[in-house]
Amino acid sequence: MTKRATVIIDIRDEDLVATAEAWLAENKPSLTAFVDKGCYCCVISWDVEGPATVIDSLPRELRSYSQWDDNDFAMDKLIPQNPIRRWLHRLRPARR
Numbered sequence: 001m002t003k004r005a006t007v008i009i010d011i012r013d014e015d016l017v018a019t020a021e022a023w024l025a026e027n028k029p030s031l032t033a034f035v036d037k038g039c040y041c042c043v044i045s046w047d048v049e050g051p052a053t054v055i056d057s058l059p060r061e062l063r064s065y066s067q068w069d070d071n072d073f074a075m076d077k078l079i080p081q082n083p084i085r086r087w088l089h090r091l092r093p094a095r096r
Contacts, residue, residue: 004068008043
């Protein structure tokens with residue numbers, strides 16, 4: 001079974017950037033889709049798709065929500081921890 005996820009990270013958070021890059025380096029060969037949508041001036045934004053075990057290994061603090069990803073990790077389950085997530089939370093109400 002394949003799953004989808006969205007990653008959105010504020011590039012000022014060096015720890016999250018390092019975590020995301022390490023996850024991607026380890027798992028990119030297993031991904032069936034990788035869409036890099038980030039501008040890299042302020043955010044890293046990826047849409048990823050792959051085996052459920054790979055997507056489930058994505059650290060919670062990297063996960064965000066978009067129309068791309070599966071609804072099992074909707075915005076209402078996220079704790080907005082950085083300005084980007086708080087901004088998205090206001091713009092994209094969780095689907096139910």
